Amino acid sequence: MWLLGGERVGRYVLVKHDGKETLVEEALLKEEAHLQEVFKCNPQLIPKDDLGLGDLLVVGREAALTSGLIDLLCVDQNGQVIIVEFKKGPENTEHRRVIAQLLDYGSYVWGMSFSDFERRTLEFLNGPRCSLADLKGCRSLREAYERYWGVADQSDEEKNQEWTLFMETLSSCLSSGEFYYLIISRKIDVITKRTVDYLSSLAAFRIAAVEIDHFEQADMEIFVPRTVLSQARRVGSSSPKVRTNESEFLDCMGDDARAAFEPLLAQLQGFEETIYWGTKGFSFRIRCRGKLESILWGYPIGNGQGILQFASDYYYKEHPDLGPLLRDYASKMKEAIPKVHATNTYYDAKVPEIVHKDNIIAVIDVVTQCVEALRAL
Numbered sequence: 140m141w142l143l144g145g146e147r148v149g150r151y152v153l154v155k156h157d158g159k160e161t162l163v164e165e166a167l168l169k170e171e172a173h174l175q176e177v178f179k180c181n182p183q184l185i186p187k188d189d190l191g192l193g194d195l196l197v198v199g200r201e202a203a204l205t206s207g208l209i210d211l212l213c214v215d216q217n218g219q220v221i222i223v224e225f226k227k228g229p230e231n232t233e234h235r236r237v238i239a240q241l242l243d244y245g246s247y248v249w250g251m252s253f254s255d256f257e258r259r260t261l262e263f264l265n266g267p268r269c270s271l272a273d274l275k276g277c278r279s280l281r282e283a284y285e286r287y288w289g290v291a292d293q294s295d296e297e298k299n300q301e302w303t304l305f306m307e308t309l310s311s312c313l314s315s316g317e318f319y320y321l322i323i324s325r326k327i328d329v330i331t332k333r334t335v336d337y338l339s340s341l342a343a344f345r346i347a348a349v350e351i352d353h354f355e356q357a358d359m360e361i362f363v364p365r366t367v368l369s370q371a372r373r374v375g376s377s378s379p380k381v382r383t384n385e386s387e388f389l390d391c392m393g394d395d396a397r398a399a400f401e402p403l404l405a406q407l408q409g410f411e412e413t414i415y416w417g418t419k420g421f422s423f424r425i426r427c428r429g430k431l432e433s434i435l436w437g438y439p440i441g442n443g444q445g446i447l448q449f450a451s452d453y454y455y456k457e458h459p460d461l462g463p464l465l466r467d468y469a470s471k472m473k474e475a476i477p478k479v480h481a482t483n484t485y486y487d488a489k490v491p492e493i494v495h496k497d498n499i500i501a502v503i504d505v506v507t508q509c510v511e512a513l514r515a516l
Contacts, residue, residue: 150164165352165353165354167227169227171227193215193216197263199212199260207243214260216284216305218304226324249316253446260280261277273287281302282484311438317345324348336368349365388439396445398491398496399499400445406503415433420437420438421437422435423506425509427514434509435506447488447502449469451481451486464513472486476498
């Protein structure tokens with residue numbers, strides 16, 4: 140139980156615990172790095188409901204970019220990317236540059252591929268800066284997603300649908316640069332508040348500010364976050380997600396990308412299996428031994444381009460009996476698309492840069508062989 144009292148900088152909170160009462164005085168933050176570490180280990184301190192965010196996972200602290208170090212990089216369970224900058228308070232001479240820093244960092248994350256984001260995330264989760272022991276050893280972003288946000292009694296189909304939506308939203312954020320910018324400080328100065336208020340009023344810009352009340356005494360330290368500025372759009376938290384369809388998907392593509400996706404989608408429709416349309420793209424699923432197995436994904440990345448994606452061996456680790464068949468599928472797909480980009484979990488190929496009208500028939504042939512082989516099991 141906390142009761143606020145006092146009038147000067149040294150306000151107090153009254154902490155009642157185990158029948159004892161302790162007055163803890165407000166204190167200045169000594170180091171910005173300490174604030175970073177506290178929020179890295181406790182992202183629940185970010186008032187996600189006020190900001191229209193889902194549950195947060197920290198995927199980088201002081202993440203290195205060409206332009207500098209992002210204090211905290213997060214992703215929420217809806218796939219939104221959050222870039223966080225910390226300041227001790229107005230006494231920091233760099234305080235008024237915070238918005239320029241955030242935009243600078245955003246410009247370098249913008250255009251990052253899903254695979255690159257996954258690689259950076261895994262480096263952090265398996266490195267010394269990550270405090271989440273449960274995520275150590277993750278070999279894919281999907282594995283981290285399911286360990287951190289997964290629901291034990293979900294069906295495989297529900298898991299696939301949620302992961303597809305997450306992946307599509309994250310990929311869309313990376314390609315469009317529509318990130319959530321967040322300033323966290325003991326005190327936000329008047330000029331910064333006015334600038335954040337102005338930017339947050341713009342429909343295409345998401346930025347918010349959170350002030351921290353900090354209290355400290357002996358070995359006791361208390362952090363109380365307060366959202367002071369936010370006009371955040373909710374992405375999937377309260378409003379229903381609207382799925383796309385084939386027509387809208389193809390309308391996102393330029394002529395060259397459309398010339399590759401159109402015959403592919405026509406062939407997938409002809410299989411009379413499941414084409415699951417998410418908010419941005421699709422996954423192609425085959426029912427095998429009573430379960431739906433996803434073997435191909437496609438989604439837009441902006442500028443009339445798209446990504447065609449298929450899974451590596453590791454993605455199917457839970458189905459060792461399908462291993463030889465799916466390894467053969469992945470191997471043949473790599474032959475059909477020689478310049479495919481590989482990660483632990485997926486192979487990505489840009490459309491029409493890597494996959495185009497001249498090699499899409501070879502891709503369709505490999506997918507057809509895989510469908511026939513799975514149906515024969």
